[in-house]
C-alpha cells in the first residue's frame with residue numbers, strides 16, 4: 137500500500153507546531169510500520185527545516201529499563217534534534233507551547249568526529265568532544281501520552297526540548313555516574329548513568345548504527361542525547377527542574 141507520507145508528516149508537525157494533541161496515527165487509519173514511522177519523522181523534520189530550523193543532533197529513546205517500563209515499549213529508537221528545540225540552561229519554558237510536557241535526566245555527548253554504522257563502545261567514545269548533564273523535555277503529541285512504536289517514531293520520538301549544562305572533558309568516566317532529578321527542590325527521581333545500556337556510550341554507538349539505517353551520519357559538532365536514565369516526570373506551571381549528575385554538574389530550567 138502506498139501512503140501519503142507528506143500528509144501524515146503534516147499531521148504530526150502541525151500538532152507539534154501548534155501544541156495540540158492528536159489521536160494516535162494507528163487508530164486513525166495510518167497503521168505504519170517502523171520503517172514508515174522513520175519516513176514520516178524525516179518528512180516532519182523537513183517541514184521544521186523549511187521553517188528555518190537546523191538539524192543539530194539526535195536523541196535516543198528507551199535506552200533504560202526505567203523508560204521502557206514507564207512507556208511499555210522496549211525497542212531502542214532515535215529522533216532528531218533541531219536548534220529550535222534547544223532550551224538555555226537556567227531558562228524558562230512556556231506551558232502554552234507544549235501539550236503535556238515531561239522532563240527526564242540524561243547524559244549528552246558533543247561529537248568531534250562523524251560517526252556512522254556499526255561502531256564499538258571505544259570507537260564511539262573516541263568521537264566524543266565533551267560530556268554534559270542534560271534534561272530532555274519530551275512532549276508526545278498523542279492524546280494521553282500513549283502510542284505504539286511506529287507512532288512515537290513518526291512523532292520524532294516525543295522530542296520537544298532539551299537543556300544541556302556546562303560541557304565537561306570527555307576523559308571523565310561516565311559509565312556509573314549518580315543522577316538526581318529535582319522537582320521544586322526535592323529529589324523526584326534518582327538513578328545512575330549505568331541504567332543507560334550499561335554505559336551511555338553504548339547509546340551513542342546505537343545512535344550511529346540506527347541513524348545510518350535511515351542514511352543519516354552523525355556529524356562533528358552534533359549533540360547526542362543518550363536517553364532518560366529514570367522515568368520522566370510531568371511538568372506544571374511554576375515548576376523548577378534541576379538535574380545533577382555526579383562529577384559533571386547540573387542543568388536546570390523553569391516552567392511558566
Ligand code: OOG
Pocket residue numbers: 195196197198199200203207240272274275276288293294295362363364
Ligand atoms: C518517547 C521518548 C523516549 C527516552 O529518553 O527514553 C525518550 C517517550 O517516552 O515519550 O526520550
Ligand code: MG
Pocket residue numbers: 195196197240242272274363364
Ligand atoms: Mg529522552
